[in-house]
Amino acid sequence: MRKIKTLFVIISMVVFNHKLSGQDNPEKLLLSDFRPVSIYNIPTTYISKARYPVIDMHSHPYPKSNAELELWVETMDATGIDATVIMTYTVGAEFDSLVEVYSKYPNRFIMFCGFDYTGYDQPGYGPDAVEELERCVKMGAKGVGELGDKGKGLFYSKPVKGYGMHIDDKRLEPLLKICADLKIPVAVHVADPKWMYEKMDSTNDGLMNAYSWRLDNQEGIIDHTGMVKTLENAVNNNPETTFIALHYANCSHDLSILGNLLDKYPNLFTGMGARFAETATIPRYMSKFLNKYQDRVVYGTDMGTNSEMYRYTFRILESKDEHFYDANYSYHWPLHGFGLGDKILEKIYRSNALKILKR
Numbered sequence: 339m340r341k342i343k344t345l346f347v348i349i350s351m352v353v354f355n356h357k358l359s360g361q362d363n364p365e366k367l368l369l370s371d372f373r374p375v376s377i378y379n380i381p382t383t384y385i386s387k388a389r390y391p392v393i394d395m396h397s398h399p400y401p402k403s404n405a406e407l408e409l410w411v412e413t414m415d416a417t418g419i420d421a422t423v424i425m426t427y428t429v430g431a432e433f434d435s436l437v438e439v440y441s442k443y444p445n446r447f448i449m450f451c452g453f454d455y456t457g458y459d460q461p462g463y464g465p466d467a468v469e470e471l472e473r474c475v476k477m478g479a480k481g482v483g484e485l486g487d488k489g490k491g492l493f494y495s496k497p498v499k500g501y502g503m504h505i506d507d508k509r510l511e512p513l514l515k516i517c518a519d520l521k522i523p524v525a526v527h528v529a530d531p532k533w534m535y536e537k538m539d540s541t542n543d544g545l546m547n548a549y550s551w552r553l554d555n556q557e558g559i560i561d562h563t564g565m566v567k568t569l570e571n572a573v574n575n576n577p578e579t580t581f582i583a584l585h586y587a588n589c590s591h592d593l594s595i596l597g598n599l600l601d602k603y604p605n606l607f608t609g610m611g612a613r614f615a616e617t618a619t620i621p622r623y624m625s626k627f628l629n630k631y632q633d634r635v636v637y638g639t640d641m642g643t644n645s646e647m648y649r650y651t652f653r654i655l656e657s658k659d660e661h662f663y664d665a666n667y668s669y670h671w672p673l674h675g676f677g678l679g680d681k682i683l684e685k686i687y688r689s690n691a692l693k694i695l696k697r
Contacts, residue, residue: 369546372670376661383657383675385649388418390684393448393691396484396525396584396611396638397422399436410643411443417648420688421445423638425484425525427452428496429470437478448695450525451479453513455492455500464512471513475520480695482517483525484584487568489559494527504560506571518578523694525582525609526572529565531616532591544616547668562588566595573603580694582636583608590616593627600634607694610686611638615667618654621674632682636690641666656683 401407414422424447426436433451440447451474454467471482486494491501503509505526517524529535533544534553542548553559560568566587573581583606589595590613599606608631610617617624628635637655641647650664658677667673678686 369549369670372546374663374670374672376663376672378661380660382662383653383659385652385656387416388648388652388687389656389680390418390687391420392418392637392687393695394419394422394639395582395636395691395694396609396640397424397643398484398640399424399426399439400643404442406643407439407442411446413643413645413648414446417645417652419648421448423448423450423481425450427484427486427494429454429474430497432496433474433479434477441478448480449478450481450483451475451477452495453482453485453492453500453510455495455498455503458498458500458503458509463509468512468516471516472520475522479522481523481525482513483523483582484527485524486527487565488528488530488553489556489561489565504565504568506568506575510572511575514572514576514579518576518580521696523580523582523607525584526569527584527588528569529562529588531585531588531613532562535562543671544669546670547615550668566599570599570603573599573606577603577605579605581606582694584611584638584640585613586610586617588613593623597627597631600631607634607636607690609636609638611640614651614654615664615669615671615673618673618675619671621658621676625676625678628676628678628682628686632685633690635686636694637686655686 401410424440426433426449428436429452437449440449454470457463484494485492485505487504491503493499493501505528514524530551530553531544533542533548534551536542536554538545538549538552538554569583569587583596586593586608587596596608639647639651647666650666653659654673654675655678657675659675661672661674663672
Protein backbone atom coordinates (compact mmCIF):
# COMPACT_ATOMS: atom_id res chain seq x y z
CA MET A 339 0.00 0.00 0.00
CA ARG A 340 2.87 2.37 0.85
CA LYS A 341 4.41 1.73 -2.58
CA ILE A 342 1.11 2.52 -4.28
CA LYS A 343 0.79 5.79 -2.34
CA THR A 344 4.36 6.72 -3.22
CA LEU A 345 3.73 5.97 -6.91
CA PHE A 346 0.56 8.08 -6.81
CA VAL A 347 2.50 11.02 -5.33
CA ILE A 348 5.18 10.72 -8.02
CA ILE A 349 2.60 10.61 -10.82
CA SER A 350 0.79 13.61 -9.34
CA MET A 351 4.03 15.57 -9.17
CA VAL A 352 4.87 14.70 -12.80
CA VAL A 353 1.43 15.82 -13.98
CA PHE A 354 1.68 19.03 -11.93
CA ASN A 355 5.16 19.80 -13.22
CA HIS A 356 4.03 19.12 -16.80
CA LYS A 357 1.22 21.64 -16.44
CA LEU A 358 3.53 24.13 -14.80
CA SER A 359 6.16 23.67 -17.51
CA GLY A 360 3.63 24.12 -20.27
CA GLN A 361 0.33 25.92 -20.17
CA ASP A 362 0.91 27.72 -16.86
CA ASN A 363 4.49 28.78 -17.46
CA PRO A 364 4.89 31.32 -20.30
CA GLU A 365 8.62 30.70 -20.46
CA LYS A 366 7.97 27.10 -21.48
CA LEU A 367 4.64 27.48 -23.27
CA LEU A 368 4.32 25.24 -26.31
CA LEU A 369 2.83 26.71 -29.45
CA SER A 370 0.36 23.82 -29.53
CA ASP A 371 -0.93 24.88 -26.09
CA PHE A 372 -1.45 28.52 -27.09
CA ARG A 373 -5.18 29.26 -26.81
CA PRO A 374 -5.63 33.03 -26.50
CA VAL A 375 -8.89 34.60 -25.36
CA SER A 376 -9.66 38.09 -26.64
CA ILE A 377 -10.07 40.74 -23.93
CA TYR A 378 -11.10 43.51 -26.33
CA ASN A 379 -14.36 45.12 -25.27
CA ILE A 380 -15.74 45.53 -28.79
CA PRO A 381 -19.06 44.69 -30.49
CA THR A 382 -19.70 41.00 -31.08
CA THR A 383 -22.31 39.32 -33.23
CA TYR A 384 -24.01 35.98 -32.70
CA ILE A 385 -25.67 34.66 -35.83
CA SER A 386 -27.83 31.67 -35.03
CA LYS A 387 -29.14 31.15 -38.56
CA ALA A 388 -27.76 32.05 -41.97
CA ARG A 389 -29.31 35.07 -43.67
CA TYR A 390 -30.42 32.91 -46.63
CA PRO A 391 -31.14 29.18 -46.99
CA VAL A 392 -27.75 27.57 -47.52
CA ILE A 393 -26.47 24.80 -49.75
CA ASP A 394 -23.32 23.47 -48.13
CA MET A 395 -21.24 22.33 -51.10
CA HIS A 396 -18.57 20.53 -49.11
CA SER A 397 -19.27 17.95 -46.47
CA HIS A 398 -18.69 14.25 -45.89
CA PRO A 399 -20.57 11.24 -44.46
CA TYR A 400 -19.76 12.05 -40.84
CA PRO A 401 -22.67 10.36 -38.98
CA LYS A 402 -22.02 6.82 -37.81
CA SER A 403 -25.63 5.99 -36.92
CA ASN A 404 -29.19 6.92 -37.81
CA ALA A 405 -29.43 8.89 -34.57
CA GLU A 406 -26.41 11.00 -35.53
CA LEU A 407 -27.86 11.57 -38.99
CA GLU A 408 -31.17 12.71 -37.50
CA LEU A 409 -29.32 15.07 -35.18
CA TRP A 410 -27.45 16.50 -38.16
CA VAL A 411 -30.71 17.23 -39.95
CA GLU A 412 -32.01 18.95 -36.82
CA THR A 413 -28.83 21.04 -36.72
CA MET A 414 -29.25 21.94 -40.38
CA ASP A 415 -32.82 23.07 -39.68
CA ALA A 416 -31.71 25.17 -36.73
CA THR A 417 -28.88 26.91 -38.57
CA GLY A 418 -30.48 27.39 -41.98
CA ILE A 419 -28.68 24.71 -44.01
CA ASP A 420 -31.20 23.77 -46.67
CA ALA A 421 -29.13 21.02 -48.31
CA THR A 422 -25.68 19.47 -47.98
CA VAL A 423 -23.38 17.90 -50.57
CA ILE A 424 -21.93 14.63 -49.32
CA MET A 425 -18.55 14.10 -50.95
CA THR A 426 -18.06 10.36 -50.63
CA TYR A 427 -15.10 9.79 -53.00
CA THR A 428 -16.40 6.24 -53.26
CA VAL A 429 -17.77 3.97 -55.98
CA GLY A 430 -19.34 0.52 -56.08
CA ALA A 431 -21.05 -1.06 -53.10
CA GLU A 432 -19.82 1.55 -50.63
CA PHE A 433 -21.31 4.39 -52.66
CA ASP A 434 -24.57 2.48 -52.99
CA SER A 435 -24.74 1.93 -49.24
CA LEU A 436 -24.27 5.66 -48.59
CA VAL A 437 -26.99 6.50 -51.10
CA GLU A 438 -29.32 4.19 -49.19
CA VAL A 439 -28.50 5.88 -45.87
CA TYR A 440 -28.92 9.46 -47.06
CA SER A 441 -31.95 8.74 -49.24
CA LYS A 442 -33.98 8.90 -46.02
CA TYR A 443 -33.73 12.68 -46.51
CA PRO A 444 -33.88 13.03 -50.32
CA ASN A 445 -34.22 16.81 -50.34
CA ARG A 446 -31.50 17.47 -47.78
CA PHE A 447 -28.47 15.58 -49.07
CA ILE A 448 -26.80 15.65 -52.49
CA MET A 449 -24.50 12.73 -53.21
CA PHE A 450 -21.14 12.97 -54.99
CA CYS A 451 -19.31 9.80 -56.02
CA GLY A 452 -15.65 9.23 -56.82
CA PHE A 453 -13.67 7.94 -59.77
CA ASP A 454 -12.83 4.25 -59.83
CA TYR A 455 -9.04 3.96 -60.10
CA THR A 456 -9.03 0.17 -60.20
CA GLY A 457 -6.35 -0.87 -62.69
CA TYR A 458 -5.19 2.70 -63.34
CA ASP A 459 -1.60 1.45 -63.50
CA GLN A 460 -2.45 -1.21 -66.08
CA PRO A 461 -2.99 -0.97 -69.86
CA GLY A 462 -6.59 -0.45 -70.90
CA TYR A 463 -7.65 1.66 -67.92
CA GLY A 464 -10.65 3.89 -68.61
CA PRO A 465 -13.74 2.19 -70.08
CA ASP A 466 -14.64 0.32 -66.89
CA ALA A 467 -14.18 3.47 -64.82
CA VAL A 468 -16.46 5.41 -67.17
CA GLU A 469 -19.06 2.66 -66.94
CA GLU A 470 -18.92 2.76 -63.14
CA LEU A 471 -19.28 6.54 -63.13
CA GLU A 472 -22.38 6.30 -65.32
CA ARG A 473 -23.78 3.66 -62.97
CA CYS A 474 -23.17 5.87 -59.93
CA VAL A 475 -25.00 8.74 -61.64
CA LYS A 476 -27.95 6.43 -62.24
CA MET A 477 -27.80 5.58 -58.55
CA GLY A 478 -28.12 9.27 -57.69
CA ALA A 479 -24.67 10.87 -57.90
CA LYS A 480 -24.97 14.59 -58.75
CA GLY A 481 -21.24 15.24 -58.97
CA VAL A 482 -17.76 13.82 -58.47
CA GLY A 483 -15.57 14.52 -55.49
CA GLU A 484 -13.65 15.10 -53.51
CA LEU A 485 -10.71 14.29 -55.79
CA GLY A 486 -7.74 15.03 -53.58
CA ASP A 487 -4.04 15.39 -54.37
CA LYS A 488 -1.43 17.04 -52.16
CA GLY A 489 1.48 16.27 -54.45
CA LYS A 490 1.87 12.50 -54.65
CA GLY A 491 -1.25 11.68 -56.62
CA LEU A 492 -5.00 11.30 -56.24
CA PHE A 493 -5.33 9.55 -52.90
CA TYR A 494 -8.81 10.68 -51.78
CA SER A 495 -10.44 7.61 -53.24
CA LYS A 496 -12.01 4.30 -52.29
CA PRO A 497 -11.41 1.45 -52.82
CA VAL A 498 -8.26 2.21 -54.85
CA LYS A 499 -5.97 5.23 -54.50
CA GLY A 500 -4.39 6.79 -57.59
CA TYR A 501 -0.88 7.57 -56.37
CA GLY A 502 1.31 8.96 -59.14
CA MET A 503 -1.70 10.10 -61.17
CA HIS A 504 -2.75 13.76 -61.03
CA ILE A 505 -5.93 15.47 -62.17
CA ASP A 506 -4.38 16.43 -65.53
CA ASP A 507 -3.30 12.86 -66.30
CA LYS A 508 -4.31 11.67 -69.78
CA ARG A 509 -5.80 8.54 -68.24
CA LEU A 510 -8.51 10.69 -66.64
CA GLU A 511 -9.51 12.48 -69.84
CA PRO A 512 -12.38 10.07 -70.68
CA LEU A 513 -13.78 10.45 -67.15
CA LEU A 514 -13.56 14.24 -67.13
CA LYS A 515 -15.16 14.46 -70.56
CA ILE A 516 -18.05 12.16 -69.64
CA CYS A 517 -18.73 14.45 -66.66
CA ALA A 518 -19.47 17.19 -69.18
CA ASP A 519 -21.86 14.89 -71.04
CA LEU A 520 -23.55 13.91 -67.78
CA LYS A 521 -23.66 17.58 -66.72
CA ILE A 522 -22.11 16.88 -63.33
CA PRO A 523 -19.38 18.97 -61.64
CA VAL A 524 -15.98 17.71 -60.54
CA ALA A 525 -14.78 18.93 -57.12
CA VAL A 526 -10.99 18.95 -56.80
CA HIS A 527 -8.68 19.44 -53.83
CA VAL A 528 -5.17 20.28 -55.01
CA ALA A 529 -2.22 21.02 -52.74
CA ASP A 530 -2.67 22.28 -49.18
CA PRO A 531 -2.21 25.76 -47.67
CA LYS A 532 1.19 27.22 -48.50
CA TRP A 533 2.27 27.18 -44.86
CA MET A 534 2.46 23.39 -45.04
CA TYR A 535 5.19 23.63 -47.69
CA GLU A 536 7.28 26.27 -45.88
CA LYS A 537 10.08 25.80 -43.36
CA MET A 538 8.80 24.63 -39.99
CA ASP A 539 10.58 27.34 -38.03
CA SER A 540 10.00 30.69 -36.35
CA THR A 541 9.34 32.41 -39.69
CA ASN A 542 6.27 30.30 -40.50
CA ASP A 543 3.30 32.32 -39.27
CA GLY A 544 0.94 29.36 -39.68
CA LEU A 545 3.25 27.02 -37.81
CA MET A 546 0.72 25.86 -35.22
CA ASN A 547 -1.47 24.28 -37.91
CA ALA A 548 1.19 23.80 -40.56
CA TYR A 549 3.30 21.49 -38.44
CA SER A 550 0.43 19.02 -38.03
CA TRP A 551 -0.12 18.84 -41.80
CA ARG A 552 3.43 19.54 -42.99
CA LEU A 553 4.44 18.65 -46.53
CA ASP A 554 7.88 20.25 -46.56
CA ASN A 555 9.50 16.97 -45.55
CA GLN A 556 7.80 14.78 -48.15
CA GLU A 557 10.06 13.30 -50.80
CA GLY A 558 8.95 13.08 -54.41
CA ILE A 559 6.11 15.54 -53.94
CA ILE A 560 5.01 18.14 -56.47
CA ASP A 561 5.25 21.58 -54.91
CA HIS A 562 2.40 24.04 -54.42
CA THR A 563 2.91 25.82 -57.75
CA GLY A 564 3.06 22.52 -59.59
CA MET A 565 -0.15 21.29 -57.97
CA VAL A 566 -2.08 24.40 -59.00
CA LYS A 567 -0.74 23.89 -62.52
CA THR A 568 -2.22 20.38 -62.67
CA LEU A 569 -5.60 21.89 -61.86
CA GLU A 570 -5.24 24.52 -64.56
CA ASN A 571 -4.23 21.91 -67.12
CA ALA A 572 -7.32 19.84 -66.38
CA VAL A 573 -9.65 22.84 -66.51
CA ASN A 574 -8.06 24.08 -69.73
CA ASN A 575 -8.16 20.66 -71.41
CA ASN A 576 -11.82 20.09 -70.52
CA PRO A 577 -13.64 23.36 -71.24
CA GLU A 578 -17.09 21.74 -71.22
CA THR A 579 -16.61 20.21 -67.76
CA THR A 580 -17.51 22.21 -64.65
CA PHE A 581 -14.78 22.17 -62.00
CA ILE A 582 -14.93 23.33 -58.37
CA ALA A 583 -11.53 24.21 -56.92
CA LEU A 584 -12.11 23.36 -53.27
CA HIS A 585 -10.51 25.32 -50.43
CA TYR A 586 -9.93 28.36 -52.70
CA ALA A 587 -7.51 26.06 -54.59
CA ASN A 588 -5.42 26.33 -51.40
CA CYS A 589 -4.27 29.78 -52.51
CA SER A 590 -5.40 31.69 -49.41
CA HIS A 591 -1.91 33.18 -49.16
CA ASP A 592 -2.18 34.69 -52.66
CA LEU A 593 -5.70 34.72 -54.06
CA SER A 594 -4.51 36.49 -57.21
CA ILE A 595 -3.40 33.00 -58.34
CA LEU A 596 -6.98 31.76 -58.07
CA GLY A 597 -8.36 35.02 -59.44
CA ASN A 598 -6.27 34.64 -62.60
CA LEU A 599 -7.67 31.14 -63.10
CA LEU A 600 -11.24 32.35 -62.61
CA ASP A 601 -10.61 35.12 -65.12
CA LYS A 602 -9.31 32.68 -67.72
CA TYR A 603 -11.69 29.75 -67.31
CA PRO A 604 -15.47 30.21 -67.17
CA ASN A 605 -15.91 26.51 -66.35
CA LEU A 606 -14.11 26.94 -63.01
CA PHE A 607 -15.76 27.72 -59.66
CA THR A 608 -14.25 27.69 -56.20
CA GLY A 609 -15.36 26.63 -52.72
CA MET A 610 -14.40 28.04 -49.32
CA GLY A 611 -14.71 24.89 -47.22
CA ALA A 612 -12.32 24.61 -44.26
CA ARG A 613 -10.46 27.78 -45.23
CA PHE A 614 -12.27 30.29 -43.04
CA ALA A 615 -9.40 30.66 -40.57
CA GLU A 616 -6.89 31.13 -43.40
CA THR A 617 -8.91 33.98 -44.93
CA ALA A 618 -10.51 35.67 -41.90
CA THR A 619 -7.10 37.18 -41.19
CA ILE A 620 -7.45 39.42 -44.27
CA PRO A 621 -11.08 40.62 -44.14
CA ARG A 622 -10.87 43.71 -46.34
CA TYR A 623 -8.98 41.87 -49.07
CA MET A 624 -11.41 38.95 -48.87
CA SER A 625 -14.42 41.22 -49.08
CA LYS A 626 -13.04 42.70 -52.31
CA PHE A 627 -12.18 39.28 -53.69
CA LEU A 628 -15.62 37.85 -52.96
CA ASN A 629 -17.28 40.94 -54.39
CA LYS A 630 -15.32 40.55 -57.64
CA TYR A 631 -15.91 36.80 -57.96
CA GLN A 632 -19.33 36.62 -56.33
CA ASP A 633 -20.72 34.54 -59.21
CA ARG A 634 -17.99 31.89 -58.92
CA VAL A 635 -17.75 31.09 -55.20
CA VAL A 636 -19.79 28.54 -53.26
CA TYR A 637 -20.20 28.07 -49.53
CA GLY A 638 -18.84 24.90 -47.96
CA THR A 639 -17.80 23.76 -44.50
CA ASP A 640 -15.83 20.47 -44.53
CA MET A 641 -15.65 20.70 -40.73
CA GLY A 642 -18.20 18.29 -39.30
CA THR A 643 -21.80 18.77 -38.18
CA ASN A 644 -21.64 20.92 -35.05
CA SER A 645 -24.12 23.80 -34.92
CA GLU A 646 -21.57 26.27 -33.56
CA MET A 647 -19.26 25.38 -36.44
CA TYR A 648 -21.89 26.61 -38.91
CA ARG A 649 -22.49 29.75 -36.85
CA TYR A 650 -18.78 30.50 -36.76
CA THR A 651 -18.73 30.51 -40.58
CA PHE A 652 -21.81 32.78 -40.70
CA ARG A 653 -20.12 35.20 -38.31
CA ILE A 654 -17.10 35.46 -40.58
CA LEU A 655 -19.15 35.96 -43.74
CA GLU A 656 -21.95 38.18 -42.44
CA SER A 657 -20.57 40.26 -39.56
CA LYS A 658 -17.94 42.96 -39.29
CA ASP A 659 -16.68 41.63 -35.97
CA GLU A 660 -12.99 42.03 -35.23
CA HIS A 661 -10.33 40.11 -33.34
CA PHE A 662 -12.12 36.96 -32.22
CA TYR A 663 -11.07 33.35 -31.82
CA ASP A 664 -12.92 30.12 -32.36
CA ALA A 665 -12.43 26.53 -31.28
CA ASN A 666 -12.95 25.24 -34.83
CA TYR A 667 -9.43 26.08 -35.95
CA SER A 668 -5.91 25.70 -34.58
CA TYR A 669 -4.07 28.76 -35.87
CA HIS A 670 -2.84 31.26 -33.31
CA TRP A 671 -4.07 34.38 -35.08
CA PRO A 672 -7.37 36.26 -34.51
CA LEU A 673 -10.23 36.28 -36.99
CA HIS A 674 -12.26 39.14 -38.48
CA GLY A 675 -15.62 39.29 -40.26
CA PHE A 676 -16.02 40.10 -43.96
CA GLY A 677 -19.35 41.95 -43.60
CA LEU A 678 -20.67 40.76 -46.98
CA GLY A 679 -23.80 42.32 -48.42
CA ASP A 680 -27.10 40.60 -49.11
CA LYS A 681 -26.58 40.15 -52.85
CA ILE A 682 -23.19 38.45 -52.43
CA LEU A 683 -24.37 36.29 -49.54
CA GLU A 684 -27.35 34.95 -51.47
CA LYS A 685 -25.12 33.93 -54.35
CA ILE A 686 -22.46 32.30 -52.18
CA TYR A 687 -24.93 30.61 -49.88
CA ARG A 688 -27.27 29.35 -52.55
CA SER A 689 -27.72 30.49 -56.14
CA ASN A 690 -24.20 29.68 -57.37
CA ALA A 691 -24.63 26.14 -56.06
CA LEU A 692 -28.00 25.82 -57.79
CA LYS A 693 -26.35 26.91 -61.04
CA ILE A 694 -23.61 24.29 -60.70
CA LEU A 695 -25.99 21.51 -59.69
CA LYS A 696 -28.62 22.51 -62.29
CA ARG A 697 -31.26 22.15 -59.59
